[in-house]
């Protein structure tokens with residue numbers, strides 16, 4: 001059973017590079033933290049306008065599909081110059097080194113690492129990325145701890161099921177592979193129904209280190 005679980009997890013991790021990192025992401029926690037911390041300013045509404053998360057937050061841009069998207073790209077939203085400039089950088093010019101690089105990326109896109117960094121301090125992140133001490137972003141909010149930012153980023157990625165950072169590029173793909181190879185102990189978090197739902201979203205299921213993970217999942 002353990003082996004089966006490990007195999008399932010391996011597949012999951014390889015299919016979900018956007019969220020892979022040294023720290024594991026808890027999508028369910030990301031969802032509740034998003035509801036708590038982000039919906040006053042952001043909505044997640046799909047192309048048809050259907051609201052999938054949040055209510056009517058309009059102070060910030062719609063975050064549907066934000067992972068894999070160019071920063072500052074929602075039409076009709078009045079972004080800061082700084083975030084637009086960040087989106088126009090070639091990935092290699094991102095001084096934080098957190099944007100995914102490689103042939104697939106002509107410009108910076110939001111992926112796991114840069115989103116996690118941005119969420120913890122948007123203006124400092126943009127200053128560092130642009131190497132401009134006077135850069136000023138418009139998002140006046142900081143996620144206090146890294147694990148929460150990781151969880152929220154993984155949750156946002158569930159709305160971008162097709163986005164993948166190619167293997168071997170930065171942005172987490174390498175970490176995912178290493179982790180999948182070495183970490184046979186990883187298991188689904190508790191809540192089989194939850195795991196199933198997330199699997200359907202194409203590999204966004206979250207995992208834990210397995211130390212306290214339940215063995216009572218869908219084995």
Ligand code: HEC
Nearest residue numbers: 037038041059060061071072073079080083137138139141
């Ligand atoms: C007080 C309002 C406010 C809160 C709370 C807030 N944001 Fe924002 N957010 C903004 C604004 C305004 C922008 C546009 C930033 C700019 O133009 O520099 C933004 C931009 C973003 C972007 C970049 C979007 C893009 O299209 O490039 C992401 C990602 C993001 N926010 C995620 C979050 C998440 C996740 C949370 C919850 C942890 C959150 N924000 C909380 C106001 C907020």
